[in-house]
Amino acid sequence: MQINGNINIDFDAIPIEEFWNTGDVKENKMHRIHAYPAKFPAFITSKAIDYAENYKQNTNWIADMFCGCGTTAYEATRNGKNFWGSDINPVATLIAKTKSQVYIDSILVKYYDTILINYQKINISRNDLKEINERIWYWFKEEQIADLLKLKLSIYQSIPLKSKYFNFFLTAFSNILKPTSKWLTKSIKPQIDPNKKPADVLIAFSKQFDIMRIANLENDINNKSRVKIENINFLNKKTRKPFIDLIVTSPPYVTSYEYADLHQLSTLWLDFADDYKSLREGSIGSLYHNSDFIKDVKILNKTGEDIVFRLYNQDKRKAKSTAKYFVDMQRTIQKSFNMLNDNGIALFVIGNTEYKGVRINNAKHLAESMLNAGFVDIEITKRKISNKILTPYRDKSGKFTTDRNSRKVYSEEFIVIGKKRNGQKNF
Numbered sequence: 355m356q357i358n359g360n361i362n363i364d365f366d367a368i369p370i371e372e373f374w375n376t377g378d379v380k381e382n383k384m385h386r387i388h389a390y391p392a393k394f395p396a397f398i399t400s401k402a403i404d405y406a407e408n409y410k411q412n413t414n415w416i417a418d419m420f421c422g423c424g425t426t427a428y429e430a431t432r433n434g435k436n437f438w439g440s441d442i443n444p445v446a447t448l449i450a451k452t453k454s455q456v457y458i459d460s461i462l463v464k465y466y467d468t469i470l471i472n473y474q475k476i477n478i479s480r481n482d483l484k485e486i487n488e489r490i491w492y493w494f495k496e497e498q499i500a501d502l503l504k505l506k507l508s509i510y511q512s513i514p515l516k517s518k519y520f521n522f523f524l525t526a527f528s529n530i531l532k533p534t535s536k537w538l539t540k541s542i543k544p545q546i547d548p549n550k551k552p553a554d555v556l557i558a559f560s561k562q563f564d565i566m567r568i569a570n571l572e573n574d575i576n577n578k579s580r581v582k583i584e585n586i587n588f589l590n591k592k593t594r595k596p597f598i599d600l601i602v603t604s605p606p607y608v609t610s611y612e613y614a615d616l617h618q619l620s621t622l623w624l625d626f627a628d629d630y631k632s633l634r635e636g637s638i639g640s641l642y643h644n645s646d647f648i649k650d651v652k653i654l655n656k657t658g659e660d661i662v663f664r665l666y667n668q669d670k671r672k673a674k675s676t677a678k679y680f681v682d683m684q685r686t687i688q689k690s691f692n693m694l695n696d697n698g699i700a701l702f703v704i705g706n707t708e709y710k711g712v713r714i715n716n717a718k719h720l721a722e723s724m725l726n727a728g729f730v731d732i733e734i735t736k737r738k739i740s741n742k743i744l745t746p747y748r749d750k751s752g753k754f755t756t757d758r759n760s761r762k763v764y765s766e767e768f769i770v771i772g773k774k775r776n777g778q779k780n781f
């Protein structure tokens with residue numbers, strides 16, 4: 355459905371479009387080398403490229419400002435395109451960078467063997483263990499801490515720190531942290547599983563290496579593509595000149611995931627921060643912020659204002675974080691517009707949510723923000739979400755659950771597309 359200046363349409367009545375539902379080919383194994391919350395399906399990028407090329411639009415440079423674990427990055431390079439991406443979370447950009455490279459198999463095996471040889475030579479003392487962050491002690495048993503420390507030191511000793519192979523093995527290390535800890539598996543809330551037997555570190559590492567090695571063998575990304583992935587807050591990105599032809603992204607939702615909390619094991623082990631909570635700062639959609647509510651409300655567009663006022667009667671804290679989220683999204687949309695070349699296209703994948711009976715129409719807010727930023731020919735379609743991607747159920751308190759008797763919220767999401775017309779000025 356196309357909106358021409360009027361966003362007061364019934365978003366529920368927008369039909370599902372088969373084109374965006376499923377991919378034509380199986381996803382490459384590279385997409386499964388590291389778990390990541392709210393990862394979107396790989397085929398969205400190739401379909402977005404087809405869509406843009408149907409409009410005779412250039413697709414040389416593709417961007418994803420919320421690149422997460424690099425789904426768009428990987429698919430863009432497979433399609434021979436250049437890619438620019440950002441994510442505020444260093445764990446995300448580590449995985450995305452690792453996925454956007456091709457590795458020589460014999461070198462991978464050589465480094466793996468060296469890591470194992472050096473591992474056997476490292477001795478961990480009581481003093482070494484005393485240096486370990488308190489929060490790591492909360493999540494891990496002593497046996498795993500000692501082995502993980504040996505493994506980490508061995509990776510640092512065995513591979514040149516600036517090489518892409520170093521990132522490859524850090525990513526492998528990162529993905530064995532949850533199985534080797536007491537973290538409740540598949541939980542989107544960080545919590546201890548009292549009954550869990552944490553996996554053996556070397557066995558987990560060997561399995562993870564096999565998964566990543568096999569994924570690399572079927573890797574068909576284009577070596578000539580230019581890839582730049584930045585670990586930054588997109589809202590602070592300075593774009594002097596437009597350079598992007600196509601944006602393909604899925605923004606965070608308000609208070610659905612605390613990405614900093616979910617990645618805390620990797621953050622602590624890889625020394626990205628001493629206190630993982632510091633990484634909540636600037637993260638769009640986080641519940642934790644020091645924003646000025648009155649100022650935020652003044653900036654909100656009409657849809658944002660309506661939703662925030664309705665929420666305010668139910669839950670003031672939620673209303674404040676939603677206001678901050680909408681303001682951040684409005685700035686995101688403006689910055690996205692500014693980085694697009696003439697005739698550039700932006701595609702956002704976004705879902706609606708509900709909180710204490712208040713419908714949070716993210717898609718409508720996004721469409722209005724796009725109109726205000728200068729986008730034209732805004733088109734909104736819907737796709738079905740496979741249950742494999744995100745649980746559609748929420749319990750009474752609004753938290754995600756796999757309990758099928760709970761309220762179903764996310765069974766579909768929106769694809770919102772806008773264009774920047776030739777000669778339109780940046781704001």
Ligand SMILES: C[S@@+](CC[C@H](N)C(=O)[O-])C[C@H]1O[C@@H](n2cnc3c(N)ncnc32)[C@H](O)[C@@H]1O
Pocket residue numbers: 390391392393394419420421422423424425426440441442443446586587588589603604605606607613636637638639
């Ligand atoms: C829905 S996820 C994107 C997932 C991605 N499409 C994938 O397939 O992995 C949203 C991402 O936005 C990131 N993010 C949140 N606030 C940000 C900000 N201010 N700047 C850049 N990235 C941010 C989060 O860390 C998270 O990785």
